[in-house]
Amino acid sequence: MIMRKIVSIKNCMKTFEGDGIPVTRAFPVPEMRENDPFLLFDHFGPINYEPGGATGVPAHPHCGFEAITYLLGGEVEHKDSWGGQAAIETGDIQWMTTGSGLIHSELVTDKFKKSGGIMQGLQIWVNLPQKNKKVKPWYQHIKKNDIPAIDEGKDVLIKVLVGKVKNISSAVQTYSPVSIFDVQFIKPSLIDLDIPKNQTVMVYVIDGELKFHDDNKIARKGQMIYFDQSSDMINLTSISPTGSYLVLAGEPLNEPVVRYGPFVTNTEGDMKKAMLDYQNGKMGTLS
DSSP states (O other): OOOOOOOEEEEEEEEEEEETTEEEEEETTTTTBBBEEEEEEEEEEEEEOOOOOOEEEEEEEBBBBEEEEEEEEEEEEETTTOOOOOEEEOOEEEEEEEOOOOEEEEEEEEHHHOEEEEEEEEEEEEEEEGGTTTSSSSEEEEEEGGOOOEEEETEEEEEEEEEEEEEEOOOOOOOOOOEEEEESSSSSSSEEEOOTSSSSSEEEEEEEEETTTTTTTEEEEEEEEEEEEOOOOOEEESSSSEEEEEEEEEEEOOOOEEEEEEEESSSSSHHHHHHHHTTTTTTOOOO
């Protein structure tokens, strides 16, 4: 069976965001602005907060893309200017369609602030197609127990965060044709995954080690693996005692991207309008 080949295995950039939380960033970085249709990939944390030490991310604007947060540790409260509000707990996901523009905050819950603990998660931005750039913003929160899981025997569990895997669909509704799933191994094993040949595919090593026999390469924790489009199959062979690997697959939009901080548009003119909309209060307010 022909498998996709590895284009590269890259170390991610180390940086800091918010109240000093460490971030492992695959992109955007100087050598890679985006990987169509994906615009940003951040692994924030892990960081161990003392009681009273955590704050989170205060109110800020966004427009023109969709974003998923997959919380691996901690508790965060989402609020936005279109009425979205939820407490995100460990194992939950949130999907935010920023569309025409919103303002939101991601502050830690009062409970987590008082107790302290480990904060960790993944945040991914997905570009909105041009025809959907100005849709009404909306928000989806999926509790961990409502995330579909595929049991591949005793060794492998696939958590379907977004999209469809092996005919199992996530509850998340998206405008962009993407799939995001967490493949978890409880011992060394392997699995073949069917992904349409026309889709961009990446795999991020949350924890563990993957070996690719045809290329004789090993990917380790905190690295991103980029595949070619030579086949509709990829193989994941985990060689560590346990492992967790995030698979990202999406159909490229092949559209121009103009980005400035938290805003994403298709043209410079649209970018100027987005900035004016924010300045004039058209993205709403947070009390």
